[in-house]
Amino acid sequence: MGIFKKLGWFFKQEKKSYMIGIFFLILVAIVQLVPPRIIGVVVDEIAAGKMTAQSLTKWLIILVAAAIAQYIFRYIWRVNIWGTAAKLERTLRTNLFKHFTQMDHVFFQKYRTGDLMAHATNDLSAIQMVAGGGILTLADSMITGGATIVAMALFVDWRLTLIALIPLPLLAVASRILGQKLHVRFRSAQAAFSSMNDKTQESISGIKVIKTFGQEQEDVADFKKQTDNVVGKNKKVYLVDSLFDPAITFIMGISYVLTIVLGGNFVMSGTISIGQLISFISYIAMLIWPMFAIGRLFNILERGSASYDRVQELLNETSEIIENPDAITTPVNGKIEYQVDKFNYPDDDSVALNHLHFEIDKGNTLGLVGKTGAGKTTIFKLLLREYDGYNGRIQFGNADIREYSLNALLHGIGYVPQDQFLFSTTIKENIRFADPTLSDEEVVKAAKLTAIHEDILAMPEGYDTLVGERGVSLSGGQKQRISIARALITNPELLILDDALSAVDAKTEEAILSALKKERSDQTTIIAAHRISSVMHAEEVIVIDDGEIVERGNHSELIQLNGWYKEMYEKQQLEAKLEGGTN
Template structure:
């Protein structure tokens, strides 16, 4: 019953619906007692040869009216109880979705996408079953069972009732044991389903890579193994689930045997009439559902408890970014100052950034370069508080970034990441994702700045062309430029291009940077890149190595230092000359 206690908050919230449904259910259970009693009375009338057409018609009318009343009440209690259970699923689904949007990237490193999807589908369905079928089976079995036992004992024979109930304690013990087994096995089954869900999602997303490396057979084999594991664990659940019905049927059969055997003796002894014995066996037939319902109830409860524990564990995960109640609800603007002694990722020991000190004035452009893994992306992401754990200060507009509300801080920043993500929508909808109210003119303006407008006009449907899942229908350079346009349409205070020009050619890169310089006067830009041509125009260039700044200055200053920057720039210039020469020779 623990899961009912866990869901107490919801039952209190929907107490009116559940109370109404329970009252209607109890009326239905009460009316359900009439047919067996009436049948017994008619049998006694027949045995006494006193049954007349009028008496028979009277009881037939009573049965018809009873059936109609039960029909109507059953319709409404289902709306009350099952309708409320749908509300529970909706609330939990909304809570999960809101929770997902508040979690940082480290959360998604710990949990796989398929696992999260399983929580939002299979687990919620099991929990909804508790609030719907679970409540029904609990209330209906108790009410129907209680009314039937009272009717048997009070109107027919309390002695025969006690005899018929002798096997019941054995059923309670066995179903409780089955329930504990079911809880454990269902938990494993849900975990296996999560893994399979994640495998499918990962394989479909990476189908191009799988085909490129010719790993279709291996991937199918891996899927088959996981699918077999899901089947194995669900069969283990089914084996326990299958024990409920035979056990209950055996108990019910034993009760029927005892009732008929001892009831016949009571009839012969004159303690009961044949009609009463028939009514008693009919009542005993009504007890079959409550007994089966208890089996269903244990099944539903244990499935729901396992799923609720999984969902609660997920919801108990705390967001790493905690916002102060007194945080400023203004969009920051102004100079950006990094004064960081060190930064360490959560649950890590070694810092990834050390001694980061520089100032970027409003309207200036920052370029960040360095080897792979030097800390360029981490440096950028600290600005919009993707991580906590900074030792030192990071100021934006003269105030620490922690002094702003997270939403307002990020509203000031347009971010184009290394790994561009496009939604399964049209090109125009992807560009206007952050500002859906903007019309075609604004969409085309930023597309021109990002040098993607002419490409879009060549698409089959222009701006209404569907890009496919994650932009699969586009080239890498097209995805990058659409992502840049999506950031530009917000006209952010700070535009961050995190190696976002790597898939475009040098000519297109130069055109994009020229457009940004012209159109974003007075706005700050931050660019990380492996290609130095993308940042040589910057007002401040940082060269990073192993999480610290090893060189800084303008392009001309760094060239004079004859350090890593100068050597890498000359190397890339030589590569470009060779490439141009190769084209010339062709």
């Protein structure tokens, strides 16, 4: 019953709806007592030879009225109880989704996508059942059972009622033992479902890789192991769950035996009539639902409790990125001073950035180059406040970036990552994602800046062309240019291109960079790249190696150093000449 306490905040909030629902459940329970009573009266009238057509018509009218009343009352309680339960699922789903959007990078490294999806679907459905089926089953079983027991005592015989109820305490003992086992096993089953869900999501996302390497059969076999595990865990749940009904049937069987044996003696002694005994047996039959409902109730509650605990674990997670209550809300603007003495990722002792200091004047362009894994993307992650735990200070304008509100900081930065992500909508909606109210003219302007406009016009639906999931229908270069256009649409104070031109040809790259240089002459740009041609126009270029600056200067100065930069430049120039000669 602990789940009811956990959801107490919601029941208090929606107490009016639940009170109305339970009130009409009580009315249903009362009306349900009418048919067995009428049956007993009719039997006694037939036995006494007093049944007439008028009497039979009267009882039939009462039965029809009782049926109509039950329909109306059931409709009202269903609207109030099930409708309110849907509100709980909506509230929890909204809270959970909002929580996901507020979590940091560490959170999404800790939890897999499929696992989060399972929490947001399967677990929330189980919790909703507590607020719907759980409340209904609890109230209905107590009301129906209580009303039936009262009717048995009032309309038949209180002594026979007490005797028939003797076995029922055994049910409470059995339900407690089985309920505890069910909680543990269902939590394990939900965890197995999360793993299977994650496997499904991962395989669908990586289907091209799976097919390329011919691993379809192996992946199917791996998925079968996951599903077998889910089935096995659920079998253990059903093994416990299936014990409820036999236990209840056995206990109710004892009640029936006691009723028939002792009730028969009461009829023989004249204590009750044969019609009363038939009514009593009908009431015993009505008790079967409340008894079975208890088993169903424990199933619902234990499933809901296990799911609520799993969801609450997510909601209890806190972001490492804490926004200052008195944060600066004015847009970021001005010079950038990057002074990071040391940074290492959580749970990783190796140093990712070490004594990395540089400055960028407003309106200038900074180039970052270095081998893969040197630390270029890590520099950007700190700028975007994906991590705050570093020694040092990053200043934008006259304030540390940690003193700005996240909205003020991130709305002033346009970021194009290495792995471009496009939404499953049109090209137009992808470009103006940050501001859906922007005009078509502004969308076209951004597309022209990134040299993608002509490509878009050549597509079947132009700017209304659907790109497919993650932009599957587009080439790598097209996705990169649309991603850059999306970053430019907000006219950011700082534009970050993280190897965002790697899939475009040299001519297109030059056109994009020239357009950016002209359009963003008074705004700051940082370009990380493997191709020297992407950064050679920058006011300063920094060469990163193992999280440290090993070379710095403009293009001419770096060439004169005869270091890594010059070596890579000459190598790439030679490759370009060879490719040109081959063509």
